[in-house]
Amino acid sequence: MRGGVENSIVRSIVAAGLLLLCHGPVLAQTGDAEKGEAIYQKRCLQCHGEEGDGLGPAAERLNPPPRDFTLGLYKIQSSAFDADLPNDEDLFRMIRDGMPGTAMPGWSDLLSEQDIWDVIATIKAFAELEGEPEKQVDYGTQVESSAESIAAGRKLFLADDRCSECHGVEGKGDAVKKLKNDNGERTWPRNLTKPWTYRASADAKDIFTRISVGIPTTQMPSFADPKSKKKLSIEERWHVANYVASLAKTGKTVRADNTVIQAARVEGVLPAAPDDPAWDTAPPSTFFMVPQIVGKERFFKTANDTISVRALYTDEKVALHLEWDDRTKSIPGDDKARTIADEELTEDSMAVQFPTKISAGMEKPYFLMGDAAKPVNLWRWSSGTTQVPESVAALDAKGIDDQQARDGDGGLAAKGAYRDGTWRVVLTRSRKTETTDRDVQFEEGRFIPIAFFAWDGSNSESGSRHAMTTWYWLLLKPSAGAKPMIAAIVVALLIGGILVWWGRSVAARRRDSAP
Ligand code: HEC
Ligand code: HEC
Structure with a gap:
């Protein structure tokens, strides 16, 4: 299963689209475990394993790992928290629609409904699960979303550190704790502002269900359990669900048709601080980042999955504002960062890539740091350590193995800030440099190829272990009055x-x- 991870991103988009199509309710049917066996062998075994133990040949590259069916535990369950198995409809839904943010595909195109019921019988048999659960989640009367309900929900989310303990104050899953699943593997609380990573969905009813049941096999607890000190009533759970659903409505979602970062021309001085309100006037473009798996050591488990970019320019300079959610502020030397980190702790880092020369024919250099024929410029920012402040370097690159630091960087400057699970970094450079053969020049009205790389220092990402985008475009929009660039x-x-x-x-x- 090469490329399972980047495929899973495409799959998430497809799955999100499918969710919008809104399937009607499914009624459980009995499946035939023997017929299901053949389907399992053909479609499921490579991830979930011959014995259903989650140890198929593709498993080691997948994060999160495939479910171990021999345990009979499932994440997405609408039976009550103390029921010992999910409803067959829950399994049906995950198999039909897939689990966004993971390698688990949706099977609606390849399997008929009957096929799915059959394979459900097969996977239940791995744990000798039989029948259907009796106790169901009690939804009471749904509280419609409103400003009041959302405000009440936010209070409950933060009270006693109920949800913020794991999901962070703004819900970005900026871990304050190291979490593990039942298997002892590292897991991360969901970034609740990224609806495309929800295994079920970001609808209030689905969120209500998750809060009521918890997410079995993970540390996400049930808040309907009377034994919980942080238990919530049905009404309170609806408020929290409405609040969380409101977080998922973010302006930072990826739009597949948006491939051009539009830089507006401004008078005076460019905002150098990441939190300068002047940045709000520039619309963000958000792109998916995928793991680097083509060159050198391949790394499938990158932590950062999107980056949002804004740009402004003046006569003299161009500035880029980069924003990406990173659960961990990785500052080597810092004790807290050390406890959260997986293995070795390095700096958080990101790089912007431009072709050294923009070809007239719009051909771009090799996307992974260029090659000898078509080199690239990299502007690489690093978060610093407790000893060394943040830094930015201009590099010439002719491939992943050939990066040279250089002088004469056109006054490249950077300023970064981390808050509540998000890095914001501003990079500024002169539009023109003297070394025109070695540096990208920022002409108005020209489509300039641009790409991004990110390293999460707490997730053992350094060197060729990183997340990246493909090429996009930066356009310095000519100010009103200049000739429109129709072509x-x-x-x-x-x-x-x-x-x-x-x-x-x-x-x-x-x-x-x-x-
Ligand atoms: C490409 C790998 C891959 C294939 C192929 C695959 N799965 Fe999965 N599956 C996963 C992963 C990864 C998860 C765990 C996702 C998570 O933990 O969030 C998963 C989870 C599940 C779950 C758990 C749902 C829950 O609520 O916990 C079920 C059920 C499931 N898969 C059924 C199937 C069936 C049936 C097939 C074959 C028709 C199949 N899978 C094929 C990767 C795969
Ligand atoms: C002890 C840590 C912890 C606490 C406390 C916690 N969560 Fe979670 N939550 C998690 C983890 C871990 C996951 C991801 C599970 C996984 O791997 O799929 C998660 C996932 C979620 C999801 C994603 C559901 C989906 O479909 O993918 C939602 C929504 C959520 N939590 C809401 C909440 C709310 C609301 C609260 C407070 C009422 C809360 N959580 C409290 C750890 C926690």
Whole structure:
């Protein structure tokens, strides 16, 4: 299963789309475990393992790992927290729709409903589970979302550190604690502002269910359990669910048709501080980041999955504002960072990549740090340690193994700030430099290829272990009055269209070639 992880991103997008189609309720049917066995062998074994123990050949590359069916425990359960098995409908839903944010695909294109009931019988047999649970989640009367309900929910979320203990004050899952699943493997609390990573969905009812049941096999507890000191009444759970659903409505979602970062021209001085309100005037473009798995040591388990970018420019300079959620502020030397880190702790870091020269034909260098024929510029920012302040370096790169630090960087400057699970970094450089053969030049109205890399220092990411985007475009929009670049805009639309088509066909290919 090469590329399981980046496929899982495409899959998440597809799954999110499927959720919107909103399937009607399914009624449980009995499956035939013997018929299901053949389906299991063909479609499920490579991840979930011959014995159903989650140890299929592809498993070691997957984060989170495939479910071990021999334990009979499932994450997404709408039977009560003290029921000992999920409803068959819960299993049906996860198999049909898949689990966003993981490698678990949705099977609705390849398996009929009856096939799914059959394979459910097979996987239940691994744990000798029989029948259906009696106790169900009690939904009482749903509280509609409103400003009051959301405010009440936020209070309960924070009270006694009830949810913030793991999910952070703003819900970004910026861990304050090291969490493990029942298998002793490291797990992360969900970043509740990223609905595309929810295994079920970010609908209030689904969130209510998760709060009521907890997420079995993980440390996410039930808040309906009378034994819990932080128990919530039904009404309170609806308030919290409405609050969490409101967090998921974020402006930082990826739009597949958005491939161009539009930089507006401003008068005066560019905002150098990441929290300067002037940045609010620049619309963010958000891109997926995927693990680096093509060159050198391949690394499948990167922590950062998106980056949002804004840009502004003046006559003289260009500034980029980069924002990405990172659960851990990784500052070597810091005791707290040390306890949260997995293995070795290095600095958090990110890099912006430009071609050294923009070719007239719009061909771009090799996306992974260029090559000898078409080198790239990298602007690499690092968060610093307790001894050394943050830093930025201009590098010339001709591939992942060939990066040279250099002088004469056109006055490249950087300022970063970390708050509540998010890094914000501003990078500023002169639009023109003297070494035009070695540096990208920022001309107005020109489509400039741009790509991003990120390293999470608490997740053993350094060197070639990192997350990255593909190439996108930066456009310094000519100010009003300058000639509109009709041709350039047409090209951008065309390229946007091609990317959307490409995204769709990758998704389709994935489905066709699925095991
Ligand atoms: C490419 C790997 C892969 C394949 C193929 C795959 N799964 Fe999964 N599956 C996963 C992963 C990873 C998880 C765990 C996700 C998590 O823990 O959030 C999972 C979880 C599940 C769950 C648990 C749902 C829950 O609520 O906990 C079920 C049920 C399941 N898979 C059934 C199947 C069936 C049936 C098939 C074959 C038709 C299948 N899977 C094929 C990777 C896979
Ligand atoms: C002890 C830590 C902990 C606490 C406390 C906690 N959670 Fe979680 N939560 C987790 C973990 C871990 C996950 C991810 C589980 C997984 O790996 O799938 C999670 C996942 C979630 C999800 C994602 C559901 C999905 O479909 O993927 C929601 C929503 C959520 N938590 C809401 C809450 C709310 C609301 C509270 C407070 C009432 C809360 N959590 C308290 C640890 C916690």
